[in-house]
Amino acid sequence: MIYPDGEALLRKKIGLDPNSIGSDAISRAFEQRMIECGIRNINSYLEKIQESPQEWDALIDSLIIPETWFFRERESFKYLQQYVISEWLTNHKNTVLRVLSVPCSTGEEPYSIAIALLEAGLKPTDFHIDAIDISKKSLLTAQTAIYYPYSFRGNPLSFQERYFQHQEIGYHLSEKVKNQVHFLHGNLAKTDFLMGTPAYDIVFCRNLLIYFDIVTKEQTVKLFERLLNPEGLLFVGHAEAGLLVNSRFASIRHALAFAYRKSTVTKSPINFHDRQNNKKNSSPNGQKRIINRNYQPKTKLQTQLIAIHNNHLSENTKNDLLTTSRKLADQGHLTEAIELCNNYIKQNRVSVEGYVLLGQLQQAMGKNEDSLQSFQKAIYLQPTHKEALTHLALLKENQGDIINANLLWQRIQRLNNNL
Known part of the structure; x- marks a missing residue:
């Protein structure tokens, strides 16, 4: 069951975009806490968390799982x-x-x-x-x-x-x-x-x-x-x-x-409305925490990989590969995340999102040449993809290819000026 009023409250109080973790994950958190409190009605529970700072804290902890380690990234x-x-x-x-x-x-x-x-x-x-x-x-x-x-x-x-x-x-x-x-x-x-x-x-x-x-x-x-x-x-x-x-x-x-x-140069006001897909590209290295989606990485991973190797993937499983890959990356399982991402791309060869995620995972593993190719494929499919262009420019600079890096930065700047 979806709880629109609960999602609205989370958006109001902590700025959470429900789409970033999914309504199912939010519903599970509410239902878990309602069981703990002995409350069956969502409206009664919403009243409780408004009145009880302790219960609000418990709800936050049921949504958020710390995922961090020393010197990450x-x-x-x-x-x-x-x-x-x-x-x-x-x-x-x-x-x-x-x-x-x-x-x-x-x-x-x-x-x-x-x-x-x-x-x-x-x-x-x-x-x-x-x-x-x-x-x-x-x-x-x-x-x-x-x-x-x-x-x-x-x-x-x-x-x-x-x-x-x-x-x-x-x-x-x-x-x-x-x-x-x-x-x-x-x-x-x-x-x-x-x-x-x-x-x-x-x-x-x-x-x-x-x-x-x-x-x-x-x-x-x-x-x-x-x-x-x-x-x-x-x-x-x-x-x-x-x-x-x-x-x-x-x-x-x-x-x-x-x-x-x-920046010392005044730019046009920030506008996130054209960048909604970016929120799906969870970083394998940059995150301090992940959101609890009741995910069990080892069990689900084994099930997914067996299905992949036997080529018996359902359509729903295919669509879930990128989501699972991101979850594995958040958990630090980069090798498995890359494997799932590659299998997704084999079945979706024109997926810009797939190549960008693969490039990020490869970069996190130190496979910079493979990462370059992935970002280049993403840009070939979508020449205006700023995230892929930015990653590629940074990689070029790191390799000492300043000329091509500057060309990419100029390209990004032109895109900004056209907004």
């Missing part, structure tokens, strides 16, 4: 260190670097920022990190700062040895790092979010915009403009690069970092 942290070493330390002596991580989930991202800054040469008194999330449950985990192997995938053992103490229950983060991060509860979708707070030099907000409705997207981009100092850096997720193409932020063009600065 590592190039962002590498560029952060490069910026601090080459620019910040030189031009901002006797100044405290202010950093915002939102949403901060269970803490892996803000703690990664703290470690990156310490290793870049900053002293603990040189920087301040605010970490904000809408989930009180996630914040409690973050403040406890005890982690398990799943949070360290992709990192060398020396990383754990330097900053964590392995105890009987998990890995305990060192107090030196833990004390650098100040956790706060907050809702980014509120118009008065951090109103009156001094501006930040760095903002990490990765893979959240794709879940917002149009109004909240626009509101959040304007919020970033307010929160950031003139020379500040904004880090977003992989899938959100396309959302900022026509904003007042300019890419710093560091491959796979997806960092932006306020």
